[in-house]
Amino acid sequence: MKVVNQLGYRPNYPLSANLAENNGLEHRTFVVNFVFYKQARDFLLKNSYFYTLTQYIHDLFKKNDYFLLESYPKNPNEFEKLLSSTTSDGFLLLSNIDKIEPQFIDRLLYFSMLKPIIFLSNYLPENDLQFHSVRVDNFAAGYKATAYCIQRGFKIVYFIGRYMNLAMARDRFLGYQKAMDEVKLPPRMIRYLDDDTPDLTEFDLMCSDEIGLVGSGDAAILHFAEHIKEKGGRQPNVHFVGIDNYPALTKNDVREATVEVDLKSMANQAYGLFQDILQRKTTQPKQVLVGSHVVSRTEL
Numbered sequence: 591m592k593v594v595n596q597l598g599y600r601p602n603y604p605l606s607a608n609l610a611e612n613n614g615l616e617h618r619t620f621v622v623n624f625v626f627y628k629q630a631r632d633f634l635l636k637n638s639y640f641y642t643l644t645q646y647i648h649d650l651f652k653k654n655d656y657f658l659l660e661s662y663p664k665n666p667n668e669f670e671k672l673l674s675s676t677t678s679d680g681f682l683l684l685s686n687i688d689k690i691e692p693q694f695i696d697r698l699l700y701f702s703m704l705k706p707i708i709f710l711s712n713y714l715p716e717n718d719l720q721f722h723s724v725r726v727d728n729f730a731a732g733y734k735a736t737a738y739c740i741q742r743g744f745k746i747v748y749f750i751g752r753y754m755n756l757a758m759a760r761d762r763f764l765g766y767q768k769a770m771d772e773v774k775l776p777p778r779m780i781r782y783l784d785d786d787t788p789d790l791t792e793f794d795l796m797c798s799d800e801i802g803l804v805g806s807g808d809a810a811i812l813h814f815a816e817h818i819k820e821k822g823g824r825q826p827n828v829h830f831v832g833i834d835n836y837p838a839l840t841k842n843d844v845r846e847a848t849v850e851v852d853l854k855s856m857a858n859q860a861y862g863l864f865q866d867i868l869q870r871k872t873t874q875p876k877q878v879l880v881g882s883h884v885v886s887r888t889e890l
Contacts, residue, residue: 618679618868619678620655620656620657620679621656621657621658621659621677621678621679622658622678622679622680622681622864623659623672623680623681623682624644624647624658624659624681624682624684625661625662625663625681625682626662626684626685626686627663627683627686627689627690628689629662630662631660631662638836639807639834639853640684640711642836643710643711643853643857644684646853646854646857647684647710647857649857650857650858650861656679659678666693666694666697669694670697673697673698673701673705678705679868680705680707680708680864681705681706681707681708682710682860682864683708683709684710684711685712687709687713688714688756695714695717698721699717699721702721702722706722706863706864707721707722708722708723708724708863708864708867709722709723709724710723710860711724711726711856712756712757713758713877715760718877719875719877720875721875722863722867722877723876724856724859724878724880725758725856725877725880726758726851726852726879726880726881727880727881727882728758728759728761728762728765728833729761729762729764729765729768730765731765731851732749732761732764732765732804732833733765734849734882734884735765735805735831735833735847735849735884736765736766736770736802736804737769738831738847738884739829739831740769740770740773740775742800742829743800744802745799745800746778746797746800746802747766747770747778747802747803748778748779748780748793748801748802748803748804749763749766749777749778749779749780749805749806750779750780750804750805750806750814751763751780751810752782752786752805752806752813753782753806753807753810754782756806759810762806762807762833763779766804778792780803780814788817790821795821795822797827800829801829803828803831804831805832807832807834808832808833808835808836808837808845808848809834810832811831811832812832812844812845814830815830815845829846830845830846831845831846831848832848833849833851833882834849835848835850835851835885839885839887839890840890841887843887845887847887848885849883850883850884851880851882852880852881852882855880856880859880
């Protein structure tokens with residue numbers, strides 16, 4: 591309890607004792623709470639990345655006799671009630687991790703001492719080493735997408751900076767920046783404005799040079815491609831490269847290539863880490879990174 595005292599916790603002692611007593615293999619309920627904070631379920635159904643990862647998670651846990659209970663808390667109070675539950679073995683957190691209020695982090699950390707809590711896909715940069723997480727090596731993914739453009743001979747490569755509030759997008763930008771620095775090309779970012787439109791101030795729609803565009807994700811690159819099409823920009827010389835491969839690349843895709851992330855591996859790693867925490871094989875917060883690889887239209 592030394593850490594708890596240092597952090598200034600005021601735990602509900604009867605509750606914490608009850609949670610602690612009911613934690614461990616001998617008290618398993620085989621129920622896991624799949625938490626989507628401040629998120630509507632219809633968004634997940636429309637987003638192929640989250641939908642696919644959710645299906646992999648559901649299938650894997652079900653195969654191992656677990657029941658996943660989806661929860662959509664709208665605020666810290668609802669979130670805390672969920673974490674206080676004695677009916678589940680632990681929690682998987684997916685989507686809107688960046689919207690967890692800073693003042694709630696201590697409470698989340700407290701509950702993570704009692705039951706497995708794993709961040710999926712994203713993480714909290716300032717608290718990364720305090721929580722378990724399973725996510726893509728986003729730095730490597732950004733690097734690979736940019737290296738593809740450089741190998742194609744493009745001297746101008748932009749990073750499409752949509753959703754830069756997410757740590758995963760910022761990590762992808764750092765990977766992009768590293769690849770550009772290695773060949774001494776100036777990094778260029780097209781930022782998105784508050785109304786979710788790209789700022790084209792420094793982007794010449796009629797430029798005749800071969801240009802590579804690396805998206806912070808496939809959703810970003812597809813959104814940008816549609817935007818410049820509406821603006822009447824010249825597209826034959828613009829080469830779109832995404833990250834995620836969700837939606838999946840097709841032969842007639844506007845994307846020339848994408849970096850496919852291994853969501854099935856993410857699900858497997860999440861299940862393995864969950865079991866390790868439950869069986870106390872892992873006592874310190876662990877950050878697991880999964881791989882990715884480039885897929886191009888010519889390979890289809």
